[in-house]
Amino acid sequence: MIEELNPHWYAVYVRSRYEKKVHQWLEEKELTSFLPLLETMRQWSDRKKKVYEPLFRGYVFVNIDMKHEHIKVLETEGVVKFIGIGRNPSVISERDIEWLRTLVREPDALHQTVSTMPAGRKVRVLAGPFKDLEGIVVKQGREDRMVIFFDSIMQGIEVSIIPDFLLPL
Structure with missing residues (x-):
């Protein structure tokens, strides 16, 4: 008998400047990951360049079944911990994820x-x-x-x- 997965959204805290790498590595593990990015213009001494930066530094969002997939997330290089209260990761509502998607579109x-x-x-x-x-x-x-x-x-x-x-x- 195959047990059905019960996925929810969670936020994981990642090492500094590892957001894009962690997002990519989670997707390579076939986990659903979301990294809200904003396009910004950066000025260097010799040039300007468009870059994409995380909306929230240090955070990547994953949609997983905590019981079956949390180890895959924690074993990902750059992942520090799940965000939550005490030892309980906080579930992020689908509505909040949709608001984040709207925010990066505007x-x-x-x-x-x-x-x-x-x-x-x-x-x-x-x-x-x-x-x-x-x-x-x-x-x-x-x-x-x-x-x-x-x-x-x-x-x-x-x-x-x-x-x-x-x-x-």
């Missing part, structure tokens, strides 16, 4: 990552590419800046949203 709206929960008004987005996303408004102005905070990895990202698209919660 790079012009992104500003910076934050690692502390900001104080402010909690809102839901009513329209646009971030529809139904909930977050905290951190700045008032022509465009409100909202932080979308992912509790499972204790990281957030700041985005610009037209104020008319926001509903206070």
Whole structure:
């Protein structure tokens, strides 16, 4: 009898600057991996170049059955540990993964990552590419800046949203 896999998304913490390598090695092991990347322009003394950098430094996301596949992940060079509380890895919802996919498709709206929960008004987005996303408004102005905070990895990202698209919660 073949036992069915029950996969969930998890975040793994990786060695510094190993995000892309770990992502590639996990995929070579036929594990589902997701690394949200943003295109940025880097200036060197002699040239400018477009490079892709991780949205969250040090994190790679995997969709695995923890019971059967966690060892394959931990044995991957560069992987330090699963992110979680104590010894229990935190499950990341499919919805959060979809929000991350949306965020990297809308790079012009992104500003910076934050690692502390900001104080402010909690809102839901009513329209646009971030529809139904909930977050905290951190700045008032022509465009409100909202932080979308992912509790499972204790990281957030700041985005610009037209104020008319926001509903206070």
